[in-house]
Amino acid sequence: MTHRLRVAFVAVVIAALSPALAAAPQYVEEARLRAAIEADPHAPAPHLALARHYLAVGIRPFDVDHELELTVERIALLRRGAAASTSTDARPALPRAGRDVPMRGR
Numbered sequence: 749m750t751h752r753l754r755v756a757f758v759a760v761v762i763a764a765l766s767p768a769l770a771a772a773p774q775y776v777e778e779a780r781l782r783a784a785i786e787a788d789p790h791a792p793a794p795h796l797a798l799a800r801h802y803l804a805v806g807i808r809p810f811d812v813d814h815e816l817e818l819t820v821e822r823i824a825l826l827r828r829g830a831a832a833s834t835s836t837d838a839r840p841a842l843p844r845a846g847r848d849v850p851m852r853g854r
Contacts, residue, residue: 774805792822 781801784794799815802808 774801777801790822790825792819792826795819795822 778798778801781794781798785791785798788794795815795818799812799819802812802815
């Protein structure tokens with residue numbers, strides 16, 4: 749193979765790979781966000797961040813919708829959990845003098 753042919757071949761390969769090389773950071777970011785989702789599947793923030801990433805990249809609009817739906821579901825679950833923890837049944841009874849706390853003599 750002559751030198752010019754080798755240079756032309758390398759130029760063609762680089763041109764063919766350049767879109768894939770330029771797209772690589774978006775996949776790294778997506779993998780990082782997916783790992784955050786796997787680490788805490790009930791947290792809404794990683795789903796919202798992934799939806800924002802998909803919007804910024806400008807591809808897969810159906811995935812944006814899916815991630816936003818998951819975000820809303822996770823927020824609703826958190827709100828239900830917070831409401832259940834603040835209900836009167838979940839609160840411990842206040843201590844009462846004479847029963848839970850010994851009375852001091854005068």
